[in-house]
Amino acid sequence: MRQLRHWWRKNLARASNRENMASFTLQGIPVSRGIAIGRAHLLHPAALEVQHYLVAQEKVEAEVQRLQNALLDAERELQKIRSELPADAPPELAAFLDVHSLFLTDPMLAHAPLEIIRSRHYNAEWALVTQIDVLLVQFEEIEDDYLRERKADIEQVADRILKLLIGTATSLPQSTGVDELNTHMIVVAHDISPADMMQFQNSAFVGFITDEGGRSSHTAIVSRSLGIPAVVGTGNASHLIKQDDWLVIDSEAGVVIVAPQQIILEEYREKQTVLHRIYKKLAKLKKTLAITKDGTAITLLANIELPEHATAAGEVGACGVGLFRSEFLFMGRNGSLPSEEEQFIAYKKTVQAMKGRPVTIRTLDVGADKPVDDIDTSTLNPALGLRAIRYCLTEPQLFLTQLRAILRASAFGKVNILIPMLSHSFEIDQTLAMLEQAKRQLRLHDIAFDNHIKVGAMIEVPAAALCLPMFVQKMDFLSIGTNDLIQYTLAIDRTDYAVAHLYDDVHPAILQLLAMTVQTANKAGIPVAICGGMAGDIKLTRLLLGMGFRELSMPPAQLLEVKQEVMNIDLSTCAMTIKKILRSYDSVTIAEGIRALQLL
């Protein structure tokens, strides 16, 4: 049998190298980095293999029992995967496994099909698929993108149960991920559950392609954490790609090349080798200081969303956390808010993980594209609505709770507080007054905190950038949120695909606001950082440093590349070109100037 398979694959290899083999390209959503080259291993959803028949009355209870056993086996399978998670597995994986376990006990998923068997005499698989279809329709109607994407979890749990019912114990083949010809395998599927992805990592499959999925789907999140090249949302890759087809995944471009010609394959092999060399070289910079050629020290910080991400920040040698987006602690909790204790534990964990390096915690930036379940953000124009600090000031108890939790964590390491979306002087005053109130409350109970904790303002509304003296007088530091500053200055919704082409981070208006902010802060002697997307873009590093910025905060994955760029810059040679860029109101001149900076 093994010999037969070997022969089969060898001949297929020859076949796929045929000159006339039609090559084609699929475009999907890029969710991670890197290039993967290998042969397709197709995974078919079990639902496609489901039989439909009616069960005789006397066999109904046995059929019910068959489904119950499959549910128990599915739970055992999940527990086993969970208990075998390696110590360095991304923490969200365990959470995803828990969500799948929860679904297995949910009445809508686990009990309703049993009732369908009893009332309609459907066989177990048919009953399960019938109920799953009902649930999927309900999920489809949910407006929240994140929750709607959880429908993929339901499909994955159903797939696991169905495979057990049909008799295929695991959804992924027990393979090393390398076939008999020693070529790597790429999984192609309608969708892949995060639990299966964990096995997929262990079996050394080199990439995956799915029909389903979006940027915030679990599979996308896990692929980023595991660093596996992947393209999701291809629509119909699992129908177009055949078993054993040669595939190339260029995950940064979101492109899949099916049956590539030999010359293309060679080209990507070379690109892959270059990329590996680059990553290896970058990793060596972890402990190197970010100092420009002319001796200017730059502070590179990490943006994180959860305490667990502090590990990644440490791994790339970040000088601290420049932005902890605390709202992620408030999301996906089915209406409950994190208590003071819960928040305190999360902040303390982050502070301790950063081992003495500062952690800047941003207070709840809720609203617009970051809704929290039980907080009503249904305004006409959410980006301009009751967002961030505006919301917190209308909910004093919620805000005080968060401030107390942050203050308590400040007793365990260096903590700064960052306030999002400030634009009015009275908002600054009210915020500082509430911070004093939170401090008084802690003092009353003899609870320790850093009495000199620094408070900073995010500059992300043009009004703030135009009234900087108001901020530098009252705040200890500034941090520019370029994502929102661009959105509000250029009047384009950052989530609206239709105006995405107008999103321009080097629009002269943005450059003017950045220049004004850094100059005013430097004159006043208060630190100013950039924590929006511009900070991690190596094409802009020279420009930003030349403008006077010395602190940049970005996702950990971008930090080493930026550090390398910093080390290649001689600021004295950039001055003239930067002056020219800042004097210009013409986008072509600005673009030329930025290109010229790269060549210096």
Ligand code: PEP
């Ligand atoms: C920003 O607006 O640039 C920022 C860093 O905050 P967020 O992306 O979380 O809105």
Ligand code: MG
């Ligand atoms: Mg923002």
